[in-house]
Amino acid sequence: MRRTVAILLLIIVAVGISLSLAKIPFGTPKTKVGRHYIDEGIKETGAVNIVTSVVVNYRGFDTLGEVTVLFIAAMGLGAVLRAHAEGETRKTQPASLVLYTGCRLLFPLILVFGTYIFIHGHLTPGGGFQGGAIIASGFLLIYLGCRERRINQAASNLVESLGGLVFVIIGLLGLVSGSYFLSNFLPKGTANMLLSAGVIPIIYIAIGFKVGSELAGIIDNLIEES
Amino acid sequence: MIFGISLLVVLMLVGAIAASIFRDLISAVIAAALVSLIASILFYFLQAPDVAMAEAAIGAALTAAIFIIAIRRAKRYEE
Numbered sequence: 001m002r003r004t005v006a007i008l009l010l011i012i013v014a015v016g017i018s019l020s021l022a023k024i025p026f027g028t029p030k031t032k033v034g035r036h037y038i039d040e041g042i043k044e045t046g047a048v049n050i051v052t053s054v055v056v057n058y059r060g061f062d063t064l065g066e067v068t069v070l071f072i073a074a075m076g077l078g079a080v081l082r083a084h085a086e087g088e089t090r091k092t093q094p095a096s097l098v099l100y101t102g103c104r105l106l107f108p109l110i111l112v113f114g115t116y117i118f119i120h121g122h123l124t125p126g127g128g129f130q131g132g133a134i135i136a137s138g139f140l141l142i143y144l145g146c147r148e149r150r151i152n153q154a155a156s157n158l159v160e161s162l163g164g165l166v167f168v169i170i171g172l173l174g175l176v177s178g179s180y181f182l183s184n185f186l187p188k189g190t191a192n193m194l195l196s197a198g199v200i201p202i203i204y205i206a207i208g209f210k211v212g213s214e215l216a217g218i219i220d221n222l223i224e225e226s
Numbered sequence: 227m228i229f230g231i232s233l234l235v236v237l238m239l240v241g242a243i244a245a246s247i248f249r250d251l252i253s254a255v256i257a258a259a260l261v262s263l264i265a266s267i268l269f270y271f272l273q274a275p276d277v278a279m280a281e282a283a284i285g286a287a288l289t290a291a292i293f294i295i296a297i298r299r300a301k302r303y304e305e
Contacts, residue, residue: 049276126279127276130276137288219291222296
């Protein structure tokens with residue numbers, strides 16, 4: 001009985017969703033603001049990657065909120081897991097030679113790739129969040145392959161705090177320069193160059209370091225606990 | 227092109243159904259990671275490489291790793 005009711009409800013929901021989605025004309029612009037970002041984004045912000053110009057420039061304040069949410073999540077996880085993991089030493093079984101060698105070989109390459117992704121965030125696809133996640137996946141590889149290695153918690157926390165601080169200070173400098181919080185007060189430069197787009201590369205480098213150290217810290221806390 | 231994308235969508239649905247019916251939780255996590263991986267490929271085809279990159283790194287790698295670490299502490303098989 002319950003099963004038939006559930007299937008019936010599912011069918012009703014599926015029909016409703018597909019009927020309402022079928023009415024939307026895909027591929028046609030529905031708002032004017034999107035067209036504005038595409039047409040004027042490079043001129044107004046200097047960033048060739050339009051996604052980056054929206055994320056860091058047009059809605060930079062929302063990005064600050066996003067970074068704060070991630071920071072609070074990492075801090076809460078650390079507080080919960082740290083509370084009862086003091087003083088325990090884990091016995092680990094060493095990884096196989098292939099995994100050990102492979103991860104030691106790949107780890108620096110992954111770090112370089114993640115750094116490239118967030119330094120070139122205003123030129124190519126990617127940015128601080130993506131680069132940080134790639135760096136954290138490199139640390140995950142180290143935890144799987146070289147099991148006795150640990151990241152330096154103090155250094156990781158320092159990098160994380162410095163990243164957040166740089167973001168807020170850049171925002172306040174925009175306020176000091178005479179316009180609004182997180183305004184792009186540096187010269188835009190020529191488009192397509194590494195040193196262009198004003199404050200966008202600085203903010204994305206700060207976000208990259210911050211996200212990378214936060215996610216690596218989350219993995220470190222979880223592995224320490226398990 | 228359209229055939230390849232349809233194949234990917236079908237694979238994604240298979241992965242999603244498998245993730246919900248597997249009794250072995252590690253296998254279920256791998257199936258869920260497959261869904262994320264195919265989602266990132268589809269994002270790439272839909273010309274959203276930024277989202278594709280985040281989905282591949284966070285959805286497929288980090289989330290799966292966190293689930294597996296959690297399962298190691300709990301029971302591996304669902305009753």
